[in-house]
Amino acid sequence: MGVSAWLSIDGLGLTEGGTCIIDSATLALSAQRSVVLGPNGAGKSTLLRLIHGLLHPSSGRLAWPERLSQAMVFQRPIMLRTTALENVEYGLKLQGHAAPERRRRAAGALARVGLEPIAGRPARLLSGGEQQRVALARAWALEPQLLILDEPTASLDPASSREVERIIGEIAAAGTRILMTTHNLGQARRMADEVVFMDRGRVLEQTAVNDFFSLPQCDAAQRFLKEEMP
Amino acid sequence: MTTLGDSFLMAWQLTASADGRLAEIVLLSLRVSLSATLIACLIGMPVGALLAVGRFPGRRILIVLFNGLMGLPPVVVGLLVYLLLSRAGPLGSFGLLFSPAAMVVAQAVLVTPIVAALTRQVVADEWTEYREQLRSLGASRARAAATLLWDGRFSLSTAALAGFGRAIAEVGAVMIVGGNIDGVTRVMTTTIALETSKGDLPLALALGFILIVVVLSINAVAYALRGWAERKWG
Numbered sequence: 106m107g108v109s110a111w112l113s114i115d116g117l118g119l120t121e122g123g124t125c126i127i128d129s130a131t132l133a134l135s136a137q138r139s140v141v142l143g144p145n146g147a148g149k150s151t152l153l154r155l156i157h158g159l160l161h162p163s164s165g166r167l168a169w170p171e172r173l174s175q176a177m178v179f180q181r182p183i184m185l186r187t188t189a190l191e192n193v194e195y196g197l198k199l200q201g202h203a204a205p206e207r208r209r210r211a212a213g214a215l216a217r218v219g220l221e222p223i224a225g226r227p228a229r230l231l232s233g234g235e236q237q238r239v240a241l242a243r244a245w246a247l248e249p250q251l252l253i254l255d256e257p258t259a260s261l262d263p264a265s266s267r268e269v270e271r272i273i274g275e276i277a278a279a280g281t282r283i284l285m286t287t288h289n290l291g292q293a294r295r296m297a298d299e300v301v302f303m304d305r306g307r308v309l310e311q312t313a314v315n316d317f318f319s320l321p322q323c324d325a326a327q328r329f330l331k332e333e334m335p
Numbered sequence: 336m337t338t339l340g341d342s343f344l345m346a347w348q349l350t351a352s353a354d355g356r357l358a359e360i361v362l363l364s365l366r367v368s369l370s371a372t373l374i375a376c377l378i379g380m381p382v383g384a385l386l387a388v389g390r391f392p393g394r395r396i397l398i399v400l401f402n403g404l405m406g407l408p409p410v411v412v413g414l415l416v417y418l419l420l421s422r423a424g425p426l427g428s429f430g431l432l433f434s435p436a437a438m439v440v441a442q443a444v445l446v447t448p449i450v451a452a453l454t455r456q457v458v459a460d461e462w463t464e465y466r467e468q469l470r471s472l473g474a475s476r477a478r479a480a481a482t483l484l485w486d487g488r489f490s491l492s493t494a495a496l497a498g499f500g501r502a503i504a505e506v507g508a509v510m511i512v513g514g515n516i517d518g519v520t521r522v523m524t525t526t527i528a529l530e531t532s533k534g535d536l537p538l539a540l541a542l543g544f545i546l547i548v549v550v551l552s553i554n555a556v557a558y559a560l561r562g563w564a565e566r567k568w569g
Contacts, residue, residue: 159467176471183468186486186568195482196472229569243472 116165140297176244184228214246234265254285345537364522368502371442383454384480404448413511441508446498453494
């Protein structure tokens with residue numbers, strides 16, 4: 106375990122209905138931008154949910170040397186039937202911020218994702234890319250120390266994906282740690298400092314992003330890159 | 336005994352002339368049933384939302400109970416409320432029996448399980464979709480329930496409409512606790528039953544038309560509003 110790890114995971118396991126979904130995952134996350142890669146069913150999203158506390162592990166433990174405030178953005182943005190601005194405000198409201206403060210922060214977050222002009226529009230009527238940017242603004246407004254993203258561009262067109270990448274890059278540049286999954290290897294290359302590779306519920310490799318793409322260590326990662334790379 | 340055709344004609348004349356007696360009965364029906372539906376929504380919607388989102392012992396039993404109570408026989412509800420409100424009953428001191436207030440209570444008892452059960456279904460569907468996001472943002476279950484009630488407000492209009500439909504159309508409960516007193520507790524359904532038994536079909540028919548028109552109109556307005564709201568908010 107690296108001494109500078111912001112999260113140490115030791116023997117983490119999740120079994121549901123007799124099926125092992127996460128099999129004794131052990132890793133230490135220390136990079137600012139970590140990307141979890143792996144084929145479908147590898148357990149990437151489940152691992153993120155365990156880290157975020159949405160799921161409870163069957164075994165093992167998560168050790169946070171320092172308590173980090175977190176926010177999570179999901180593959181499919183969930184928008185309440187209110188305006189974009191009120192969607193961003195909702196998280197701040199749950200945190201107990203007063204109305205003027207949350208309006209100011211929500212408006213600021215929307216401006217940073219480039220959606221200030223449509224702050225008053227119903228969120229569910231926005232395009233998929235805009236909704237994902239509202240979701241990012243909602244997370245960003247909370248000023249989390251760790252932002253977890255589960256395939257945030259999976260259902261977006263290339264232009265929207267690039268915009269979402271830009272926003273995630275800005276959030277990271279502001280000091281927030283990023284932990285995300287993606288199926289887009291080009292995106293992983295652009296966004297990651299380190300790669301965690303998973304297959305069939307197991308963490309098989311954790312390495313710097315350039316090392317992963319140039320010289321993957323395990324057979325499963327080599328096969329995965331061979332099949333996935335254009 | 337008039338012929339059916341004559342009855343229809345007289346019913347139309349009564350309705351078209353806005354007969355005072357007819358109007359009084361219609362307005363009392365609306366006042367009682369709308370009040371009962373409002374009370375049922377105020378109780379049933381939060382209960383339904385908590386049943387959908389909450390995790391507590393006995394939750395499943397309550398869900399089955401509320402689903403089952405959707406089919407409560409109105410006469411049984413009327414009888415129970417009668418016993419509660421009768422002079423010897425635990426709430427007899429309020430003197431509500433044979434008043435519109437008693438009818439509101441009876442209809443609210445009848446309608447609350449319907450609103451609660453339908454709300455639970457709507458909110459449960461929303462909870463499936465929203466759960467991770469709301470938990471991620473730190474919403475407690477109670478807060479999530481409140482959020483989903485507001486978010487599902489357009490779908491929940493169906494629960495309110497179903498409750499209103501049940502209330503305005505029932506006859507057994509209001510007959511027992513209201514007593515069908517002319518000018519005091521006589522509503523559309525009890526009047527239809529009474530006038531039919533007396534052979535006065537025109538008034539019964541006129542009220543039957545109005546009852547159907549009221550129910551259809553309220554549903555049509557609610558449908559239009561829901562469509563507009565969904566187009567506006569998605």
